[in-house]
Amino acid sequence: MKTTKSNTFTILPNTKIFIQQGDPVFLGSPYAKIKAFLEEQYSYKLLLNIQKKSQVIDEDREENAIYFILSDKVCSGEGYQLCITPKTIKIIASTHVGQYYGVATLIDLIMNQGLRLNEKVLDDEPYFKHRGVMLDITRGRIPKLSYLKEVIDVLSHYKVNQLQMYMEHTFQFSFMSEASMGKDGLSSMEFMELDAYCYERHIELIPCIATFGHLYELLKSHSFKHLCEYENFNDEHFSWMNRQMRHTIDCMNPESLELVRQMIKEITPCFRSKYLNICGDETYDMGKGRNKERFTEIGGARLYVDFLNQILDTVIEHDKIPMYWGDVILQYPEYINEIRTDAIPLHWWYEATVKEADFAVFERTHRPYYSCPATAGWNHFMNDYKRAYSNIDKMIEYGVKYNAAGILVTDWGDFGQINHLSTSLPLLKYGAKKAWNPSAKPADRLFDKSYVEMLEDIGNERVVTWEHLMKWFYGRYHNDFMLGDITNEFQGLKESLLLESYDRLEVLEERVSGIAPFYNGSISDDLVEVFCDIQGMKWMIEFVRVIKEERTDAKLATTIENWFMDYEDLWRKRYRESELYRIREVIIKLCSFLRTNI
Known part of the structure; x- marks a missing residue:
């Protein structure tokens, strides 16, 4: 009988894992990662073994085994070699981080091919040394620690090595209780817990705190309102639009710098990162406002750069490397070389069309900078996937062309953070893959193809967004037209356009129901959130039809109220209470309008 030699390696229940003497074993170690995956997915409980000195030579290695080998002869830094033969799997790297990323690739192969793996040798290393994600935890919702850890696990699997969480008033500073109370912010102890969790998964948790603009809650408080540039700001009604716009600190008041110094002093010990x-x-x-005359006298560039440098100096005093968003200095490019040379600008731009010339401004400084795209999920229930893909692709392409030091994919939550983080995760994964390998093909974005394609289709239905509705809401009830009067835009929407979008959303509801039985675990929870998102998009279309026809609709009010109770339940499953109450207040007012037209 003739047998054919197999060119595959099959992972079996008795497959052994061999590590080297002295290798650390903890939850985030590469061996623990593959061991936990096989146990969770296949109930395999593989044993860890210590390699003997004689097993350095291939011929002396046991068959049907996975070997972890530290060697600087293959890849440096975070790179690795994954070598699959019919007898063994070898994950070779110069660091444990490289081995960890090699395991991530091995797991991806298993997810695609099963436990029978084709023979191959893969040499892999990252293009960008710094591959980050930024999550907004200040605009309305704050994830529970348990959910943040789930997200961190996902990010580390996709080889993200930096994480920032954007904060204004949601770090619980000891001296900022008036601004922080009732917002469910994270304490210093909770950040230290997250920092340790990230560290074990080879992610650097970087503090990210507003210190100049975007200080709405702080500067509205009685304790610090005297430090606001805009003198009458604290007397205005709350709106998500006001929170976004009027909140800049008085950069000429010595107390302002002292406040920022206090913030930096208190936040830095909570993070082991060298950056802030x-x-x-x-x-x-x-x-x-207060500095109008000074602005006229010396100009905005001088005002900005002088105060920025004082903040950056404070960061350096605490032995950290400062980072700052680069949008303001792009308005005054001739001043960019006056900013501290050891500070890292973060160049953000979130539109589908990207300005290439802006990258040249940062490259000419010959200093490190990051390119920062976004997931385009703010102000709506569903991300604009088409816009996000284009933005991520171009921002990374120009980051390569103009020698950016790193990539930071951002996820924002403007207007109350109505959007769920789960619908941004596929885009964060996509950005991570592109940061590791900028030449990755567009098809690589389809991780769970049917799921992601469905999200893309939902994202195309943006006839009415939450931002549209909030412009109408604040205009009607507060005479606030800061971002324009949208009433005429609503009247101009064709009935056929609204109804066609509504019908497509109903079809998409059926698609969610159709694929739901094939998923379990966290993605099953994601699908419930997606279903809720679609229902939210449907009632917004119906609400605009009511506005156009100038009528009441008590039945729609009941539909929205029942929807919102489901939305609250979903929010509380993964997130703290945070500022859910602000969305509730708006929903109550909208439903009252539907019943009374008042």
């Missing part, structure tokens, strides 16, 4: 992002973006009101 002080933000410094969108200082819309600088020089428009």
